[in-house]
Amino acid sequence: MLKNKVLYYLNQNKGEVVAGGELAKMFGVSRTSIWKTINALKEDGNQIESIPNIGYKLLLTNDTLIEQVIVDNLSTDFVGCSFTILPTINSTNQYLKEQDIDMLPNGFVVIADEQLSGKGRRGRPFISKKGQGIYLSILLKLDKLQQDTRIFTICAAVAVSRAIEKVCNKKADIKWVNDIFIDGKKVCGILTEAVLSAELQECSTIILGLGINTGEIVDELKDIATSINKATGLVGIRNLLIAQVLNEFEKVYADYLKNKKTEILDYYQSRLFIIGNKVLVNNLNEQYKATVLKIDDNGALVVKTELSEIKNISYGEIQLL
Numbered sequence: 001m002l003k004n005k006v007l008y009y010l011n012q013n014k015g016e017v018v019a020g021g022e023l024a025k026m027f028g029v030s031r032t033s034i035w036k037t038i039n040a041l042k043e044d045g046n047q048i049e050s051i052p053n054i055g056y057k058l059l060l061t062n063d064t065l066i067e068q069v070i071v072d073n074l075s076t077d078f079v080g081c082s083f084t085i086l087p088t089i090n091s092t093n094q095y096l097k098e099q100d101i102d103m104l105p106n107g108f109v110v111i112a113d114e115q116l117s118g119k120g121r122r123g124r125p126f127i128s129k130k131g132q133g134i135y136l137s138i139l140l141k142l143d144k145l146q147q148d149t150r151i152f153t154i155c156a157a158v159a160v161s162r163a164i165e166k167v168c169n170k171k172a173d174i175k176w177v178n179d180i181f182i183d184g185k186k187v188c189g190i191l192t193e194a195v196l197s198a199e200l201q202e203c204s205t206i207i208l209g210l211g212i213n214t215g216e217i218v219d220e221l222k223d224i225a226t227s228i229n230k231a232t233g234l235v236g237i238r239n240l241l242i243a244q245v246l247n248e249f250e251k252v253y254a255d256y257l258k259n260k261k262t263e264i265l266d267y268y269q270s271r272l273f274i275i276g277n278k279v280l281v282n283n284l285n286e287q288y289k290a291t292v293l294k295i296d297d298n299g300a301l302v303v304k305t306e307l308s309e310i311k312n313i314s315y316g317e318i319q320l321l
């Protein structure tokens with residue numbers, strides 16, 4: 001499609017002026033059809049400056065999702081080797097649940113520019129405004145049935161932390177079990193959902209949903225949430241960050257398959273900024289204050305209660321005090 005080709009070319013020369021005639025010659029079309037294509041790209045929300053009699057410039061701030069840019073930066077063997085980009089969807093996790101999973105390859109990824117009912121943990125909404133974040137879900141087909149899905153959340157948290165650190169050169173901390181923080185504010189949430197086998201109540205398929213704020217943060221969340229742009233000033237990096245997250249995830253997952261769980265947990269713990277902090281534990285039907293000590297070999301959080309009891313928390317949530 002001419003539109004994709006022109007956008008990709010402008011993106012490769014991002015911030016520079018490309019002559020209309022050059023584009024027309026390159027793609028074997030008239031200058032009028034380039035002009036029409038540029039207008040259509042602008043209507044799609046691309047930030048293109050038209051400089052009369054000279055050419056077109058894709059602004060450095062442009063952050064549209066471009067399939068070929070993601071592909072160019074991917075170095076995986078299966079994660080994201082097949083992916084789809086949707087302009088709008090209710091929820092990428094929900095989308096995968098509604099597909100015939102047998103027809104999709106292991107590692108299939110769905111990415112959305114906007115979610116109308118993005119889901120967080122415990123039924124909470126995940127605000128997913130158009131163009132303001134990375135909203136994606138990875139389909140994982142497991143070799144053996146699994147009862148504990150927490151390790152996959154941990155792998156995803158490690159992958160996101162590493163990807164942010166590489167692409168943005170900024171430390172990305174982890175809050176047990178599924179949140180990534182920058183400078184003390186949440187930048188990413190992870191929602192792991194299992195597709196259970198009917199008879200065994202164990203799962204053979206996992207849907208890993210990642211939501212990373214990259215742009216604007218809605219007013220009501222400004223005190224507790226941040227974005228890549230707010231924390232680092234970086235713009236226009238969604239495609240690169242998506243590819244890097246998928247690259248890192250495949251590497252961590254490969255370590256898990258090679259029984260290198262200790263290495264994964266060591267990295268996870270190295271970014272766990274809540275160690276030594278006082279927290280409020282919300283665990284099934286009990287709530288208590290405790291101090292975080294570490295995570296154990298299974299990724300459960302080890303805390304010391306105010307009565308000096310040591311507890312390993314496998315489920316539930318913590319709130320920083």
Ligand code: BTN
Pocket residue numbers: 090091092093094115117118119120121122124126128134135136137188189190191208209210211212
């Ligand atoms: C949380 O913070 O509680 C988890 C948020 C997970 C959000 C992501 S965005 C992509 C995927 N689709 C969803 O509906 N949710 C996850």
